[in-house]
Amino acid sequence: MEDFHGDQARGKQDPRLKPFGCTxxxxTGIWQPVWLESCGDAWIxxxxxxxxxKSKGFQLYTYVKGRINGLKLRLKVFLAExxxxxxxQEVKENPLRILAxxxxxxxxxxxxxxxxTIELSIEKNGVILDDVKGYFGLRSVSIVDGKIALNDKPIYLKFALDQGFFPDGLYAAPNIEALRRDVEAVKKLGLNGVRKHQKPEDPRYFYWCDKLGVLVWEEMPDWGMSLEYKNLNSFWNEVEAVIIRDFNHxxxxxxxxxNExxxxxxxxEHRKFVEEICLRIKRLDPTxxxxxxxxxxxxxxxDxxxxxxxxxxxGYKHFKDVLLKRVQSLKTGEPKEFRITVEDFEYNGQPIVLSEWGGWGIKGFRPIVDRExxxxxxxxxxxxxxxxxxRGNIKAIRECEFLAGFCYTQLYDVEGELNGYMTYDRKWKVDPEQIAKIHKTIGF
Known part of the structure; x- marks a missing residue:
């Protein structure tokens, strides 16, 4: 047993009693729902x-545990009931694979x-041993002509940074309604997604993203962990568990x-650490x-x-000039002070997204907690x-035609970081309808 205390992935949590800056x-403790289920001789x-x-269908992999001899799996799929x-189908392999x-x-x-809606049950001699209910969406994600595509059609990402902190629970939302309100706020702003920043969020948050139609970049909380090889397998175990848990969203x-x-x-060593984790992710989830x-x-x-x-x-002119120089550096290596890759990186036409910008405060607002x-x-x-x-910044982004999307920092204030569209306790600092109006001027 090795104690990783002090060298562990913790995301934006500050190890100090008095946090500083953007941490x-x-x-501590349990911050997402947990439960226990009793199981019989076999279970899903x-x-x-x-x-x-493309084939207007899906592949289903069902993982069954326990005694699988003589089992049958029943699959039901519904659309609006x-x-x-x-x-x-008989359970002759594990996982059982079904094409439909x-x-x-x-x-x-x-x-x-x-x-x-999907319903699964395993039966033996006409007796149901276990049943589960879930859902899925029929959609594809890909790259088309240097743009991010959803269902083979280019989509312009209009995102906000969402860090998943709450004044009365920190990592833990006070209730499921609070999670829904954050997702609804994204829609009110005329945005189509979030960077769920440095936190594998409560699955109930992703449920509302699925239901209401909000795209997500899901991030791991890697800050706080050194990129030394000793941490590779423990970090991968966490990454793998998150991807498996959230795969069907x-x-x-x-x-x-x-991140950064x-x-x-x-x-x-650090570079190989990042490369190895990335290769494992692509093998685990090529979709x-x-x-x-x-x-x-x-x-x-x-990608x-x-x-x-x-x-x-x-200002608009400066911002646009900086973005142009960053992309020039990506393609030619110059100017070096604007480099966003390692020196031997070969750019292959990947989509380019401005995934953090803004971060502005408005005078008169103060933290609702004891922070600078x-x-x-x-x-x-x-x-x-x-x-x-x-408006000026969105104009600069719009005129940088190489961009495939943006992500503003941030959806709401967090502790002393007062740069949200909303305060930490989710009160609007700016009119979301006015922001949504600006967002209508940009896209493909």
């Missing part, structure tokens, strides 16, 4: 649905988040295992996209190149100035 109060451990848009599939075609096709998307379109790990550019090391420094096995840049407070104010650049005087700066 926050640490969490889990299932995975691999949607196949209408039964579409009802079949039975859907007689009615409704593709999942942020505009039309249609979901199929159609809202999740990308995995992000690392600068040492990969000068430490070969989604991967962002290797968000923001900087990208090392190679990545998306993303950029973090908080210079937008300096932390924002990016000088705060604006009021909501009107915020909208002026926001």
């Amino acid at each position: 926050y109060m640490r969490t 451990d889990r299932f995975q649905v691999f949607p196949d848009v 209408a039964e579409l599939i009802n079949l039975t 075609e859907l007689p009615e096709v409704c593709l999942w998307s942020p505009e039309e988040p249609d979901l199929y 159609p809202s999740i379109i990308a995995w992000v295992p690392f 790990r600068e040492t990969v550019s000068r430490n070969i 989604r996209l991967l962002v290797d090391n968000s923001g900087y420094i990208h090392v190679g096995p990545t 998306i190149i993303d950029i973090h840049d908080y210079s937008g407070w300096k 104010v932390y924002v990016y650049g000088p705060s604006v005087a009021d909501e009107c100035e915020f909208l002026t700066r926001y």
Whole structure:
């Protein structure tokens, strides 16, 4: 047994009693729902649905535990309570693989988040031993001509950074309604997704993303852990468990295992650590996209190149010029001070996303907890100035035609970081309808 205390993945939790900057109060104890179930001689451990848009169907992998001899699996699929599939198959392999075609096709998307209900039961001699109920969405995620595509059609990402902190529970939401309200806030802003930043969120949050139509980049909380080989397997065990747990959520379109790990550019062990985790993720889940090391420094096995840049407070012209230089550096290696990859990185036309920008405060707002104010650049005087700066930055982003999307920092304030559209206790600081109006000016 090795004690990793002090060198462990903890995300944005600050190990100090008094957090500072963009890290926050640490969490201990159980912060997501847990439960126990009694099982008989055999039970359904889990299932995975691999949607196949082209064939208008899906592949189902059902993992059964216990005594599987003589078992039959019954599969039912419904769409808005209408039964579409009802079949039975003997459990001759584990996992049991079933290919099925859907007689009615409704593709999942942020505009039309249609979901199929799935019911599974295992039977022996006519007696049901176990049954489970879930859902899935029929959708595909891919890269088409340098753009991110949903169901083979390019989609422009309009995201906000969502860190999953709550003033009365830190990592733990007070109730499921609070999770739903955060998802609904995304829709009110005219956005279509979130970066769920440095936190594998409560699955009930992803449920509302699935139901309401919000795309997700799900991130691992890698901050706090050194990229030394001793941590590789323990970190992978956590990554693997998260991916398996959240596999069936159609809202999740990308995995992000690392964030802003600068040492990969000068430490070969750290770089190999990132590369190995990324290769394992692609083997485990080939159906989604991967962002290797968000923001900087990208090392190679990545489907998306993303950029973090908080210079937008300096104005439209400056912001646009910086973004152009960052992409120029990506393609040519120059200017070096704007580099977002390791030196030997070969750009292969991956989509480019501005996945962190903004971060502005508005004068007059104070933290509702005992923290110093932390924002990016000088705060604006009021909501009107915020909208002026926001319009200018969106104009710069829109005119950078190479961008496939953006993610604003952030959805709501967190402790002393006062740069959200909302306060920490989820009160609007800016009119979401005005922000949504601005967002309508950008996209494919």
